Amino acid sequence: MLGDFDLKKQLKNCGCRFTGQRSAILDVLVEHKGEHLSTEEIYTYVKENNAHIGIATVYRTLMLLERLGITNKLDFDDGFSRYELAKENEVHLHHHLICSSCGSVSEVKEDLLDKLEQQILEKNKFLVKNHIIKFYGLCENCRK
Amino acid sequence: MLGDFDLKKQLKNCGCRFTGQRSAILDVLVEHKGEHLSTEEIYTYVKENNAHIGIATVYRTLMLLERLGITNKLDFDDGFSRYELAKENEVHLHHHLICSSCGSVSEVKEDLLDKLEQQILEKNKFLVKNHIIKFYGLCENCRK
DNA sequence: ATCCGTGCAAAGTATTTGCAACCTA
DNA sequence: TAGGTTGCAAATACTTTGCACGGAT
Numbered sequence: 498m499l500g501d502f503d504l505k506k507q508l509k510n511c512g513c514r515f516t517g518q519r520s521a522i523l524d525v526l527v528e529h530k531g532e533h534l535s536t537e538e539i540y541t542y543v544k545e546n547n548a549h550i551g552i553a554t555v556y557r558t559l560m561l562l563e564r565l566g567i568t569n570k571l572d573f574d575d576g577f578s579r580y581e582l583a584k585e586n587e588v589h590l591h592h593h594l595i596c597s598s599c600g601s602v603s604e605v606k607e608d609l610l611d612k613l614e615q616q617i618l619e620k621n622k623f624l625v626k627n628h629i630i631k632f633y634g635l636c637e638n639c640r641k
Numbered sequence: 642m643l644g645d646f647d648l649k650k651q652l653k654n655c656g657c658r659f660t661g662q663r664s665a666i667l668d669v670l671v672e673h674k675g676e677h678l679s680t681e682e683i684y685t686y687v688k689e690n691n692a693h694i695g696i697a698t699v700y701r702t703l704m705l706l707e708r709l710g711i712t713n714k715l716d717f718d719d720g721f722s723r724y725e726l727a728k729e730n731e732v733h734l735h736h737h738l739i740c741s742s743c744g745s746v747s748e749v750k751e752d753l754l755d756k757l758e759q760q761i762l763e764k765n766k767f768l769v770k771n772h773i774i775k776f777y778g779l780c781e782n783c784r785k
Numbered sequence: 786a787t788c789c790g791t792g793c794a795a796a797g798t799a800t801t802t803g804c805a806a807c808c809t810a
Numbered sequence: 811t812a813g814g815t816t817g818c819a820a821a822t823a824c825t826t827t828g829c830a831c832g833g834a835t
Binding site for chain 1: 714716736749758765766767769772773774775776780784
């Protein structure tokens with residue numbers, strides 16, 4: 498798998514080892530690209546082909562993948578840490594739409610924030626490297 | 642105190658009772674306007690004048706205040722729920738600047754998002770009622 | 786007097802950690 | 811072989827809940 502090759506290289510670069518568990522966890526994230534899986538969900542999917550994996554390994558691996566910049570940790574205030582592949586964000590950052598009524602999460606894929614971030618650098622002397630934007634409101638279904 | 646009067650009215654409106662603990666917790670939030678206190682910090686401050694209050698009451702009251710729209714719950718991914726007075730947001734919504742290096746949190750007080758939210762309504766049929774924006778990057782100090 | 790609110794402690798839930806066995810390099 | 815990695819279980823950390831007592835209306 499393509500993902501494995503990159504992972505192997507990146508792990509070597511940081512002196513870490515390439516293991517079946519780490520590969521399997523990344524595979525799950527690749528297979529579910531576009532979703533925002535919780536640790537528990539990732540654990541469940543990984544167990545399908547890796548029955549004896551422990552959830553501590555999932556937590557540790559997700560921490561590692563985030564440190565390597567392979568994943569982004571997301572937070573929708575539902576009590577779970579969620580993850581997505583960071584690659585998707587190379588071109589654009591996501592804006593998440595969270596419905597206050599049904600809790601559904603969808604995405605906007607536009608980035609109109611460059612202007613704002615430029616102003617922040619000028620006025621606050623703060624260099625923006627990444628952002629997480631959560632819009633709370635009512636989705637199409639719940640507005641009916 | 643001014644805050645007490647509003648609280649009393651709002652509590653009555655929802656069939657809830659006005660108690661010393663609820664008043665004291667709101668007082669702490671008013672005294673620390675502009676900060677983003679964690680539940681634990683609020684608990685510590687309230688105990689100064691209310692030595693025997695329990696932390697469960699703080700959690701329950703903050704939940705109530707949020708339901709009443711008096712406070713906003715914030716989340717800076719540091720493992721704590723944080724709160725601020727919602728009033729501050731009547732005029733403008735906050736954008737938080739979170740430094741990846743030192744963890745400091747500051748604020749931008751501009752709202753250039755109206756245009757984007759209008760587009761979201763048109764393209765995603767999603768009606769934005771509120772938003773939380775977290776910019777991750779490097780603050781002035783850490784860029785030196 | 787009623788019954789909501791409180792404090793305490795126990796329970797819950799997500800996540801982290803210690804450690805011996807295991808596996809990658 | 812050496813040392814990073816794993817699985818298990820115990821430990822943490824934050825938050826919620828059950829219940830009897832206390833206080834607001």
